[in-house]
Amino acid sequence: MIRPVVISAAVASLLSLAACQTTGGSTTASLTGGTPSLVDPLDRLIDKYETSGSVYEIPDMKAGVQPLLTSDEAGLWLMFDKFEATAKTSGQRLIDPALHNYVSQLVCKLAGPYCPDVRVYVMRVPEFNASMAPNGMMNVFSGLLLRAHNEAQLSMVIGHEIGHFVRRHSIQRMRDMSDKAAFHTFFSIAMGAVGIPAMSDIAYLGIMGSISAFSRDHEREADKFGVLFMRDHNYDITEGAKIWENLIRELDALGDDRPTRSFFFASHPPPDERAKTLNLFADKLQGPAFPAKDNRDAYRAVIGKHRHWMLEDEIRQRRPKRTLELIKILIADGYNVGELKFFEGEVYRLRNDKDEDDLNNAVSAYHEAKRLGGYPAKLHRSLGIVYRRLDRIDDARDELGQYLRLMPDAPDAPFIRQMLKPVG
Amino acid sequence: MTTLRRIAAIGLILALGACTTYSMVEATKGYEVGDAFKVDTPIAWNKARVHSPNIELWTLDGLLQTLVFVTGVSNGDTLFSGPDEKKPKFDEKSTIIEAKAFIIDSLLTSGVLEYREISFAPAKLAGQDGFRVEFKFTKEDGMERRAFVVGALKDKKLYAIMYSGAEIYFYDRAKQEAESVISSAHFL
Amino acid sequence: MRRMKMLIVVVLIVHMVSACVTTSFYKSDKLTAQESDRTVLLLPADVELSELTAGGLTEINAEWTAQAQRHIDTFLKKALSERKAQLVRLASASGDTNRLSKQVQILKLHGAVGRTILTHQYIPEMKLPTKGDKFEWTLGPETRLLREKYGARYGLFVYVRDSYTSAGRAVAMFLAAALFGVSLQGGTQLGFASLVDLDTGDIVWFNRLFRGHGDLRDEPGAEDTVKTLLENFPT
Numbered sequence: 121m122i123r124p125v126v127i128s129a130a131v132a133s134l135l136s137l138a139a140c141q142t143t144g145g146s147t148t149a150s151l152t153g154g155t156p157s158l159v160d161p162l163d164r165l166i167d168k169y170e171t172s173g174s175v176y177e178i179p180d181m182k183a184g185v186q187p188l189l190t191s192d193e194a195g196l197w198l199m200f201d202k203f204e205a206t207a208k209t210s211g212q213r214l215i216d217p218a219l220h221n222y223v224s225q226l227v228c229k230l231a232g233p234y235c236p237d238v239r240v241y242v243m244r245v246p247e248f249n250a251s252m253a254p255n256g257m258m259n260v261f262s263g264l265l266l267r268a269h270n271e272a273q274l275s276m277v278i279g280h281e282i283g284h285f286v287r288r289h290s291i292q293r294m295r296d297m298s299d300k301a302a303f304h305t306f307f308s309i310a311m312g313a314v315g316i317p318a319m320s321d322i323a324y325l326g327i328m329g330s331i332s333a334f335s336r337d338h339e340r341e342a343d344k345f346g347v348l349f350m351r352d353h354n355y356d357i358t359e360g361a362k363i364w365e366n367l368i369r370e371l372d373a374l375g376d377d378r379p380t381r382s383f384f385f386a387s388h389p390p391p392d393e394r395a396k397t398l399n400l401f402a403d404k405l406q407g408p409a410f411p412a413k414d415n416r417d418a419y420r421a422v423i424g425k426h427r428h429w430m431l432e433d434e435i436r437q438r439r440p441k442r443t444l445e446l447i448k449i450l451i452a453d454g455y456n457v458g459e460l461k462f463f464e465g466e467v468y469r470l471r472n473d474k475d476e477d478d479l480n481n482a483v484s485a486y487h488e489a490k491r492l493g494g495y496p497a498k499l500h501r502s503l504g505i506v507y508r509r510l511d512r513i514d515d516a517r518d519e520l521g522q523y524l525r526l527m528p529d530a531p532d533a534p535f536i537r538q539m540l541k542p543v544g
Numbered sequence: 545m546t547t548l549r550r551i552a553a554i555g556l557i558l559a560l561g562a563c564t565t566y567s568m569v570e571a572t573k574g575y576e577v578g579d580a581f582k583v584d585t586p587i588a589w590n591k592a593r594v595h596s597p598n599i600e601l602w603t604l605d606g607l608l609q610t611l612v613f614v615t616g617v618s619n620g621d622t623l624f625s626g627p628d629e630k631k632p633k634f635d636e637k638s639t640i641i642e643a644k645a646f647i648i649d650s651l652l653t654s655g656v657l658e659y660r661e662i663s664f665a666p667a668k669l670a671g672q673d674g675f676r677v678e679f680k681f682t683k684e685d686g687m688e689r690r691a692f693v694v695g696a697l698k699d700k701k702l703y704a705i706m707y708s709g710a711e712i713y714f715y716d717r718a719k720q721e722a723e724s725v726i727s728s729a730h731f732l
Numbered sequence: 733m734r735r736m737k738m739l740i741v742v743v744l745i746v747h748m749v750s751a752c753v754t755t756s757f758y759k760s761d762k763l764t765a766q767e768s769d770r771t772v773l774l775l776p777a778d779v780e781l782s783e784l785t786a787g788g789l790t791e792i793n794a795e796w797t798a799q800a801q802r803h804i805d806t807f808l809k810k811a812l813s814e815r816k817a818q819l820v821r822l823a824s825a826s827g828d829t830n831r832l833s834k835q836v837q838i839l840k841l842h843g844a845v846g847r848t849i850l851t852h853q854y855i856p857e858m859k860l861p862t863k864g865d866k867f868e869w870t871l872g873p874e875t876r877l878l879r880e881k882y883g884a885r886y887g888l889f890v891y892v893r894d895s896y897t898s899a900g901r902a903v904a905m906f907l908a909a910a911l912f913g914v915s916l917q918g919g920t921q922l923g924f925a926s927l928v929d930l931d932t933g934d935i936v937w938f939n940r941l942f943r944g945h946g947d948l949r950d951e952p953g954a955e956d957t958v959k960t961l962l963e964n965f966p967t
Binding site for chain 2: 509532535536539
């Protein structure tokens with residue numbers, strides 16, 4: 121249990137590479153060029169969202185087509201086929217049938233003719249992300265399901281991932297990276313020859329920059345697919361903008377701890393740019409005549425059942441400022457606020473920062489949850505423990521007693537009874 | 545990619561060389577673990593040199609099964625020492641329920657997935673009132689594992705001994721011996 | 733994927749630590765030469781061939797990999813029949829995707845034990861003192877499930893990663909060597925094979941392969957690799 125920590129640090133650097141290939145995405149087939157991209161009409165609507173051009177060099181993939189075995193693309197597929205075989209029985213994969221069916225049916229609906237080519241795996245990872253591999257393997261993280269408020273928001277992200285697939289971004293990116301890295305090798309040898317070894321680092325940074333800039337264009341293009349699919353299925357595009365606005369709020373809440381250099385922001389357009397553009401699309405595409413929906417009830421019916429453990433996973437990340445902001449955003453959305461207030465109390469209880477008066481913050485949040493209902497019985501245990509710390513012994517006894525009445529057979533009941541015996 | 549791999553490999557060698565070669569713990573009585581316990585062991589174990597002052601790790605088959613001694617976590621410490629800001633920190637005012645939650649949360653932020661509790665009940669560690677929790681879990685590789693932890697609070701510090709192993713074969717292989725080590729434990 | 737990368741890292745370490753050995757093997761004394769049942773369950777060989785591009789990136793080549801898989805298959809069959817063993821195949825690995833199924837778990841355990849052996853048996857610094865100089869590794873008797881399901885006495889697991897130098901990379905290597913006397917890494921072949929007694933779960937034979945040459949893309953090269961990998965295979 122110790123060494124793995126050390127190993128994982130070393131392996132992490134390798135993984136980040138795998139991850140960056142996963143975030144790009146796409147596929148296939150014989151390169152019969154010339155067909156206009158699906159997103160061309162959107163470009164005519166908003167030319168401001170123009171890309172650097174290279175993005176359009178490869179034609180869309182065709183539904184149901186696999187790459188030729190002799191192509192570099194087939195190699196890329198093979199790698200991800202193996203990865204997918206591992207993902208199927210990975211410890212992170214969620215196999216709850218209702219959750220899986222809901223997400224994969226949504227993917228199928230959005231993907232349309234590409235539906236048979238895409239396979240979805242819902243992974244228990246408490247981060248805002250989804251990824252698309254070139255061979256059609258899509259990963260949806262539980263942290264995204266927690267943050268999306270409705271089907272429209274989730275559709276924006278899923279449509280975006282399908283866009284990577286349709287536009288075969290992975291193979292474009294891989295070809296681009298191979299060329300640039302090859303150039304770098306020669307460049308560093310040449311520089312070494314004239315005695316300026318430091319120069320090669322600068323070249324390397326430049327190459328890294330252009331690689332991430334290149335993929336940022338991919339992200340922009342994929343965003344258009346998100347919009348396109350939302351429009352085709354009458355989803356409210358402004359919801360797509362909201363998911364980015366909410367992410368900005370979460371990250372801003374970190375204050376000085378906001379990640380300055382992260383892979384995510386190097387390779388993605390800034391969230392505020394995305395939100396702005398999506399709102400622009402919404403203005404152009406949506407109007408009074410366009411009955412946009414968000415299907416929030418269908419979403420809550422499925423995800424709501426899983427939100428408890430998703431919030432537990434989030435709290436375990438130990439980033440209280442961000443988690444509190446997330447909870448605030450979810451409270452504004454209004455679904456089962458009692459549950460959210462309980463978790464707000466848990467964040468305060470676990471942070472226990474005396475300068476912030478967290479124990480009393482926790483008490484208020486728990487009380488609000490009690491008033492609203494919809495909270496778990498263990499709220500009484502948490503509140504009892506907080507009262508003990510505040511030396512409010514009688515209140516503590518009441519709450520712990522209430523917990524025992526509700527959960528007489530809980531595994532920790534013997535410990536609670538022990539606590540109740542001698543005062544304090 | 546190759547360059548990074550090479551760097552990672554070299555880093556790993558340095559890391560391994562620096563902190564984890566194995567030495568023998570013979571079958572013996574009264575073996576001292578850290579500054580915390582005195583234990584008897586009916587069989588010989590391999591003890592890993594680890595870079596964590598309040599941890600001692602024994603094994604028979606590498607990481608296929610491990611017996612980990614937590615020899616005193618103080619207020620504000622993480623379970624496995626390390627610079628990670630995101631890991632839970634121990635609070636000396638913890639109740640036993642909170643101490644158990646601290647251990648499980650620490651494991652869940654160190655690669656443990658799919659935690660499924662089998663039992664949680666009062667138990668003694670080295671004569672001190674505490675708890676015993678048994679559970680199944682997996683890691684990213686999806687291989688099933690089993691574990692139990694016996695823990696207790698003493699003088700505002702958390703002490704524990706955990707045993708875990710691959711569910712097929714390796715957990716059972718040394719479980720009895722691990723139990724025997726744990727039941728022989730005394731505080732120093 | 734993470735496991736594959738991990739393995740590569742481990743094998744690289746093995747290489748660095750133990751200078752430049754090509755293969756080395758272990759045979760358990762539990763293997764009796766007189767065993768009459770010679771049916772061997774061939775677990776899907778995990779093979780991947782990739783190309784080192786000029787910049788040092790590795791790209792998996794699907795065509796080479798498919799060729800290599802075919803070649804390895806052919807020559808494993810040939811090599812094993814020369815040793816009078818009968819081959820049985822595992823039902824398509826993709827079929828069983830239930831993480832908790834016994835078969836999936838046994839295969840996962842086999843992978844974990846294989847990595848443990850590479851670490852603790854081949855790296856001197858990582859030796860486990862209680863093991864002494866013995867080779868004593870087992871998956872435990874639950875492997876009988878495979879024995880009963882497939883009617884095989886042994887299970888053979890083969891893992892190979894092979895990389896080749898592309899033309900661009902070769903030029904860079906040459907330049908680096910000529911101008912600065914530095915050597916850039918060329919292609920390498922690494923892998924291991926293990927034979928499990930499915931009745932007891934004991935790993936009765938284990939062989940590691942690591943070398944700077946070898947080619948699985950054509951028949952003679954593949955035959956040579958299989959030969960090297962099965963060198964000292966129990967008869």
